Amino acid sequence: MRHFVLTLTYDGTQYAGFQIQKDASTIQGVLEKTLRDILKRKVRTLSSGRTDAGVHALSHIVSFKAKTRMSQNALKKALNALLPQDIAVTRITEAPLSFHPRFEAMKKRYRYTIRNHSARSPFDRFYTVFYPYPLNVRAMRKAARQLQGQHDFKAFQAKDKKERSSVRHIHRLTIQKKSPYLTIDIEGNGFLYKMVRNIVGTLLEVGNGRRSPEEIKTLLARKNRALTGPTVPAKGLCLLKVVHPPF
Amino acid sequence: MRHFVLTLTYDGTQYAGFQIQKDASTIQGVLEKTLRDILKRKVRTLSSGRTDAGVHALSHIVSFKAKTRMSQNALKKALNALLPQDIAVTRITEAPLSFHPRFEAMKKRYRYTIRNHSARSPFDRFYTVFYPYPLNVRAMRKAARQLQGQHDFKAFQAKDKKERSSVRHIHRLTIQKKSPYLTIDIEGNGFLYKMVRNIVGTLLEVGNGRRSPEEIKTLLARKNRALTGPTVPAKGLCLLKVVHPPF
Numbered sequence: 388m389r390h391f392v393l394t395l396t397y398d399g400t401q402y403a404g405f406q407i408q409k410d411a412s413t414i415q416g417v418l419e420k421t422l423r424d425i426l427k428r429k430v431r432t433l434s435s436g437r438t439d440a441g442v443h444a445l446s447h448i449v450s451f452k453a454k455t456r457m458s459q460n461a462l463k464k465a466l467n468a469l470l471p472q473d474i475a476v477t478r479i480t481e482a483p484l485s486f487h488p489r490f491e492a493m494k495k496r497y498r499y500t501i502r503n504h505s506a507r508s509p510f511d512r513f514y515t516v517f518y519p520y521p522l523n524v525r526a527m528r529k530a531a532r533q534l535q536g537q538h539d540f541k542a543f544q545a546k547d548k549k550e551r552s553s554v555r556h557i558h559r560l561t562i563q564k565k566s567p568y569l570t571i572d573i574e575g576n577g578f579l580y581k582m583v584r585n586i587v588g589t590l591l592e593v594g595n596g597r598r599s600p601e602e603i604k605t606l607l608a609r610k611n612r613a614l615t616g617p618t619v620p621a622k623g624l625c626l627l628k629v630v631h632p633p634f
Numbered sequence: 635m636r637h638f639v640l641t642l643t644y645d646g647t648q649y650a651g652f653q654i655q656k657d658a659s660t661i662q663g664v665l666e667k668t669l670r671d672i673l674k675r676k677v678r679t680l681s682s683g684r685t686d687a688g689v690h691a692l693s694h695i696v697s698f699k700a701k702t703r704m705s706q707n708a709l710k711k712a713l714n715a716l717l718p719q720d721i722a723v724t725r726i727t728e729a730p731l732s733f734h735p736r737f738e739a740m741k742k743r744y745r746y747t748i749r750n751h752s753a754r755s756p757f758d759r760f761y762t763v764f765y766p767y768p769l770n771v772r773a774m775r776k777a778a779r780q781l782q783g784q785h786d787f788k789a790f791q792a793k794d795k796k797e798r799s800s801v802r803h804i805h806r807l808t809i810q811k812k813s814p815y816l817t818i819d820i821e822g823n824g825f826l827y828k829m830v831r832n833i834v835g836t837l838l839e840v841g842n843g844r845r846s847p848e849e850i851k852t853l854l855a856r857k858n859r860a861l862t863g864p865t866v867p868a869k870g871l872c873l874l875k876v877v878h879p880p881f
Binding site: 510 | 714754
């Protein structure tokens with residue numbers, strides 16, 4: 388038995404998210420079907436995490452165990468030949484059987500991209516959110532600094548999902564203005580359900596002056612999702628990287 | 635009567651080309667329908683030229699005459715609010731009634747983008763052509779230099795279309811390697827039907843070693859479309875700019 392580890396990149400526009408579902412098209416569903424076609428048996432995949440409907444990925448880590456003599460390269464080529472054009476495998480390697488892409492994920496990096504320009508563009512319509520109003524980047528950065536570090540992020544967790552602990556560590560939260568785009572990169576040891584999109588929605592309200600940067604501390608302390616900003620659309624979000632210890 | 639000049643940008647993926655057709659969705663058809671909805675009367679548009687099915691544009695010039703008191707800005711806003719997400723107006727201005735965007739076009743610039751990398755990417759699948767094999771850029775540039783200047787480009791004209799003259803002037807033909815992309819920019823005083831895509835197909839055959847750069851001179855002299863390279867796919871092509879004299 389071998390344990391393959393794939394790095395997947397995908398355009399999430401057409402999918403109901405990563406995780407397999409009975410009655411919807413998902414990245415995991417398409418991948419497992421393609422692996423079954425190649426390996427001629429049912430394959431179960433493990434993932435570094437889920438992404439929501441419409442969210443994209445540059446590097447999503449997925450693993451599966453299989454008895455096969457195929458070389459890594461042959462398997463990668465077969466996958467890229469058979470997967471739809473909106474999913475691709477950029478890397479394939481092997482890990483010990485004990486490896487688990489989710490439990491061993493040390494950190495993840497996400498990017499949220501805003502088109503901050505007066506005119507929309509047809510070419511980034513699936514990958515950015517159009518926001519044609521002025522944004523105070525300095526205020527947003529000030530707010531972002533207060534979110535860095537270890538905090539209870541309950542105020543930014545989707546109301547309907549509860550995990551054992553809502554304490555997470557944000558290692559970096561940086562905002563770059565590269566006209567016409569504003570990109571918000573968040574790296575942390577893990578993220579609660581919709582946490583990134585709720586943080587971005589709150590940062591946008593700081594950027595447009597509806598909130599002050601200083602408010603963030605209070606929001607964290609109050610732990611109340613009703614007080615933080617809206618969940619921004621999925622299409623602006625991309626999973627950039629998942630970091631594992633070397634195996 | 636006023637004469638409005640629009641700069642359009644569009645993702646051509648979903649369209650049967652620019653020019654209006656009875657039974658197909660076209661950029662011009664969608665634009666004229668939207669203008670009729672805004673101005674409450676039939677509007678005929680003039681264009682700087684056609685683009686084929688699947689070809690994109692960053693700046694396509696379109697003009698129309700209308701009796702209206704709407705400001706340029708209000709008209710632009712109305713268009714961008716009502717046009718589908720894959721078409722946008724980036725600029726609006728006015729010209730004398732005598733202006734014609736095609737007859738007065740002095741030069742046009744096109745870009746053809748090749749993904750020249752071992753792995754495909756979901757994110758550029760509609761805007762590039764995937765070519766995972768090595769390309770000799772130096773040989774391609776040598777071939778490109780022989781295409782610059784004034785020539786009879788009959789050898790690169792689609793067989794089924796004939797124009798009065800197939801003589802055109804290519805002002806610039808440059809090839810840039812910016813991994814993972816190879817871009818070919820062509821600027822000229824006008825282009826024959828499928829001329830850009832036939833030139834790119836021939837340059838690719840120089841790049842992969844099937845032809846020598848020196849062959850180009852002979853191909854131009856022989857004026858035979860059967861001897862030049864294949865027409866590359868439309869999706870890699872984008873109309874970058876149309877230049878008019880100031881009006």
